[in-house]
Amino acid sequence: MRDILAYTGSYAAWSRGPAYAAHLAAALDAALTGLYVAPSPMALMQAYETPELTTYVLEGIRDLVESASAACPAFVRWAGEHGVTKAAWQVAAGDVPSVLGHIGNWHDLLVLERTSAPEASVAELGRIALSVEIPCLVVPPQGALSSAPECIAVAWNGSPEAIRAIHAARPLLARADRVVVLSGAQRKALTEIDWKPEFDLGVYLRRHGIYAEERPLLASDEEAGAALLAAAAEVGAGLLVMGAYGRTRFSEWFFGGATRHVLNHAGIPVVMRH
Numbered sequence: 001m002r003d004i005l006a007y008t009g010s011y012a013a014w015s016r017g018p019a020y021a022a023h024l025a026a027a028l029d030a031a032l033t034g035l036y037v038a039p040s041p042m043a044l045m046q047a048y049e050t051p052e053l054t055t056y057v058l059e060g061i062r063d064l065v066e067s068a069s070a071a072c073p074a075f076v077r078w079a080g081e082h083g084v085t086k087a088a089w090q091v092a093a094g095d096v097p098s099v100l101g102h103i104g105n106w107h108d109l110l111v112l113e114r115t116s117a118p119e120a121s122v123a124e125l126g127r128i129a130l131s132v133e134i135p136c137l138v139v140p141p142q143g144a145l146s147s148a149p150e151c152i153a154v155a156w157n158g159s160p161e162a163i164r165a166i167h168a169a170r171p172l173l174a175r176a177d178r179v180v181v182l183s184g185a186q187r188k189a190l191t192e193i194d195w196k197p198e199f200d201l202g203v204y205l206r207r208h209g210i211y212a213e214e215r216p217l218l219a220s221d222e223e224a225g226a227a228l229l230a231a232a233a234e235v236g237a238g239l240l241v242m243g244a245y246g247r248t249r250f251s252e253w254f255f256g257g258a259t260r261h262v263l264n265h266a267g268i269p270v271v272m273r274h
């Protein structure tokens with residue numbers, strides 16, 4: 001993880017999400033980019049609006065972008081106070097998932113913050129996590145945070161999403177004193193018309209110098225999210241790694257039950273990869 005992206009809803013101050021990203025970047029000696037996204041002009045303009053109103057909206061967004069862009073020196077200074085030696089600040093205007101998908105092309109990890117309004121926040125996180133092509137680390141609104149957790153829990157069910165999440169989190173797993181694999185029921189593909197190479201998680205982790213404990217996770221699909229959080233708390237994990245399961249329907253994004261429950265209720269940061 002050499003390039004970390006922190007999405008922030010403010011350009012005047014930076015809260016738990018960007019702060020966690022800064023501490024993580026400092027710990028990994030990674031570069032940190034802060035990103036503020038102004039509203040899309042097209043989203044604010046209606047077909048029935050007059051040219052005068054259209055001009056007013058465009059000027060307002062232009063002023064907002066200029067004000068946000070002027071925060072660059074303050075962000076770089078703030079990141080430096082958190083130990084970051086390589087920091088940058090970006091400003092865009094448009095649809096947030098689309099912008100994050102674009103800038104994510106040259107970053108290794110996207111750090112997001114769940115707000116204290118769970119349902120609205122999780123819906124937005126769902127749109128982002130299921131559309132960007134990089135792993136997402138979601139920071140909860142409360143609770144103690146550690147950018148170098150001694151124990152990391154890994155949710156494992158053999159799925160491609162879980163494999164991608166573990167692969168993405170490997171630099172973090174390598175730094176942990178303890179890694180606990182929470183093994184649930186193996187997730188089966190919808191169709192089994194071919195045979196794919198087998199992935200042995202234990203062999204993969206050991207090959208990278210990571211020696212993990214394994215604990216069975218016995219729970220139904222409906223209870224999997226709550227069981228994951230309970231097991232992570234039981235082993236004292238400061239970070240949870242899991243695949244993000246979801247699907248799209250036109251412009252809406254739907255998380256699977258376990259993913260949605262974890263995002264709604266997790267009191268520790270969660271690394272997710274769709």
